[in-house]
Amino acid sequence: MSETILQVSGLSKSFADNKVLKDISLSLEEGSVMSIIGSSGSGKTTLLRCITGLETADRGTITVAGERVFDSERTQKLTREQKRHYQLLTGLVFQNFNLFPQYSVLKNVTLAKELLLKEQIKQGKAQKDELEEVEKQAKELISSVGLADKLASYPCELSGGQQQRVAIARALILSPKVLCFDEPTSALDPEITGEVLNVISSLASEGRTMLIVTHEMGFAKEVSDTVLFMDSGVIAEEGTPKEVFENPKSERLKSFLNSTLKV
Numbered sequence: 001m002s003e004t005i006l007q008v009s010g011l012s013k014s015f016a017d018n019k020v021l022k023d024i025s026l027s028l029e030e031g032s033v034m035s036i037i038g039s040s041g042s043g044k045t046t047l048l049r050c051i052t053g054l055e056t057a058d059r060g061t062i063t064v065a066g067e068r069v070f071d072s073e074r075t076q077k078l079t080r081e082q083k084r085h086y087q088l089l090t091g092l093v094f095q096n097f098n099l100f101p102q103y104s105v106l107k108n109v110t111l112a113k114e115l116l117l118k119e120q121i122k123q124g125k126a127q128k129d130e131l132e133e134v135e136k137q138a139k140e141l142i143s144s145v146g147l148a149d150k151l152a153s154y155p156c157e158l159s160g161g162q163q164q165r166v167a168i169a170r171a172l173i174l175s176p177k178v179l180c181f182d183e184p185t186s187a188l189d190p191e192i193t194g195e196v197l198n199v200i201s202s203l204a205s206e207g208r209t210m211l212i213v214t215h216e217m218g219f220a221k222e223v224s225d226t227v228l229f230m231d232s233g234v235i236a237e238e239g240t241p242k243e244v245f246e247n248p249k250s251e252r253l254k255s256f257l258n259s260t261l262k263v
Contacts, residue, residue: 002029005209006051006178011060013046020046021057022233028178028226031207035220037244038230039256044213047230048182051211052092053083064089065177088116091176095183097163099155099170106151109138109170116174134173141169145199161192165199179203181212197223217260221245229253 006028013021020043028034036044049055051062053069062070069086078086099108113134120126142148145165155163164184171179184200185193197219204210204223214220220227220241227244229237237244237253248254 002031004028005030005065006211007061007063008047008051009061009063011047011050011057011062013043013050013055013057020233021050024060024233024235026228026235026238028209028211030209032225033204033208033210033212033223034226034228035212035214035224036228036230037214037217037220037256038236042230043233044230045182048092048180048211048213051178052090052180053087054092088174089177090180091171091174091178092180092182093164093167093171093184095186097155097160097167097187099163099166101155103154104151105142105147105153105155105158105166106135106138108155108166109142109173110134112170113138113173138169138173141172142166144202145169146195159192160188161195164188164196168196168199168203177209179208179210181210181214183213183215185214185216215260217245217257229256231256 004027008024008026011021011024012019024047036047038044046055050057050070057070057072059072060070061068061072064086067086067089069089100111103111114131117126117131117134121128121131139151142151145168147162147165150158150162158166181200185196188196193216197216200210200212201223212220224241227239227241228235229244231252237248237250244253245257248257
């Protein structure tokens with residue numbers, strides 16, 4: 001039986017008077033894939049940003065790999081080191097790649113890991129030989145996403161699909177417990193969307209734990225173990241891909257799926 005790797009309980013978030021997340025609770029098992037679908041403005045991205053620490057929720061708790069990374073009732077402030085540790089438990093692949101334009105593909109992938117290890121070496125928490133292994137690890141990851149011939153290339157020399165695959169390798173090198181994707185194909189031309197989805201599907205087949213916000217309904221149906229439908233800041237429906245896509249219970253989900261299929 002798989003262990004719960006991510007537990008979100010009673011999560012709420014507002015921006016001024018706009019309640020974006022309303023008492024969200026979910027759990028994700030290790031090695032499984034959960035897709036989150038819903039209309040623009042339903043709270044999907046905000047939920048992902050709260051889970052990965054880019055936004056701070058107003059209420060609730062978030063537990064990753066048994067560690068309470070967020071608790072609105074916590075009175076003691078986290079140290080910088082604790083925050084860094086908690087953020088490393090999750091990885092986020094952004095819509096718009098967010099690669100450093102001045103660095104090569106290889107440097108984009110190695111940079112964060114090298115900086116982290118150098119800091120840990122100073123603190124006596126890592127060895128210098130670990131730093132020497134980073135480039136080798138990066139090359140293996142870049143090869144695994146089909147870009148072994150692009151190590152020295154710069155982001156401006158790559159297609160959108162290639163840039164997104166670099167971003168995936170960059171997230172993987174930090175070994176997150178949960179890999180999160182925020183609409184990973186929304187910035188891509190339709191003809192190159194498939195190459196990114198193929199990489200994510202490959203990761204799913206390897207048993208990576210993933211949380212994916214997506215507008216690609218066919219992909220969500222194929223790759224997911226669980227699908228959440230968000231509407232107006234709440235989880236309106238949840239189930240297996242078969243349950244959600246073939247037997248939707250609510251009229252709201254039926255309407256959303258019908259509109260999506262017509263596009």
